[in-house]
Amino acid sequence: TLSLHDALPIWAFILPVWPVEAKQQVGPAPDSGSHPDGASCPLISIELPELGGPVYFPEEKELQDLKREDSSRDFDQLDNNSRQQLRDICEQDILEFSKRSPREKELLWDKRSYLGAIPGALPKVLLAAQSWAPSSLPSLYSLLETWPQPGTEDILQLFLPTFPDSRVRATAVSWLSSSLPGDQLVDFLPQLVEAVKHETWSNSPLSRLLLCRALGCPRVAHSLYWLLTQALPGISPQNTLDNGNSEEALDNPLAVARYHRRLQLLLRAVIAVSGTSVQNRFLRSEERRVGK
Numbered sequence: 001t002l003s004l005h006d007a008l009p010i011w012a013f014i015l016p017v018w019p020v021e022a023k024q025q026v027g028p029a030p031d032s033g034s035h036p037d038g039a040s041c042p043l044i045s046i047e048l049p050e051l052g053g054p055v056y057f058p059e060e061k062e063l064q065d066l067k068r069e070d071s072s073r074d075f076d077q078l079d080n081n082s083r084q085q086l087r088d089i090c091e092q093d094i095l096e097f098s099k100r101s102p103r104e105k106e107l108l109w110d111k112r113s114y115l116g117a118i119p120g121a122l123p124k125v126l127l128a129a130q131s132w133a134p135s136s137l138p139s140l141y142s143l144l145e146t147w148p149q150p151g152t153e154d155i156l157q158l159f160l161p162t163f164p165d166s167r168v169r170a171t172a173v174s175w176l177s178s179s180l181p182g183d184q185l186v187d188f189l190p191q192l193v194e195a196v197k198h199e200t201w202s203n204s205p206l207s208r209l210l211l212c213r214a215l216g217c218p219r220v221a222h223s224l225y226w227l228l229t230q231a232l233p234g235i236s237p238q239n240t241l242d243n244g245n246s247e248e249a250l251d252n253p254l255a256v257a258r259y260h261r262r263l264q265l266l267l268r269a270v271i272a273v274s275g276t277s278v279q280n281r282f283l284r285s286e287e288r289r290v291g292k
Contacts, residue, residue, distance in 0.1 A: 008048075009048060011048065017042040078111065090120040119154065122158075123157040123160075126140070158172035173205040224270050
């Protein structure tokens, strides 16, 4: 895995071994300190060999110097059969898209320059890409830069764990920020809090957007506070696993532990940026909730 600065680490790691029940979890690997039984779980030591010098992922400028994506074309230029087939693919639930045949995915990718105005197209076009290897990224990133800003539903789909690429997720954040100014973001906070779990890094563009909106809008801060409080066990602001009594913490401790530290960090950041009066409101609400 690459570090936050896109460098390949060449040192030794000591990582906890998670139980087999966690193998179906999606999204990035949890940090080593999130294991629910960290004091007693098995550990594995991994040492990466020296490679004669630092190894970095290609810089964005190097990628931009390569061939850029062709400009968009008019969807109506396609024949009727192709238009209907492409519409059917784009209208399909994204969770069912994997069942499409390789031939249909190839058609979608080949005709991508015609699909900029078609709802539901962009997430499926990205899934239909033949490769996400570094050599393919210039074409994919150029596609993102030239694609017309899609609707909110398509933007939210780019936060699914099937899109781990940081550039894709950062583009989705930029689009979301411009399409939902002010407190309009509140209606989509449940989906965005869930999406935070699938970010590669805790310091992600999505987390920064949520904190920026919380700082500028008490309504966003209040809604985000309660969503994070409900997603974490225990009493706020500590929200420790030791005093967790939520149903999820009891029924599925692995799921809670996997994202606990990240959501706890975000919750404390929300409290820190909210200001004294909003903080006092949070504490009074928490006291009333605990006192019931």
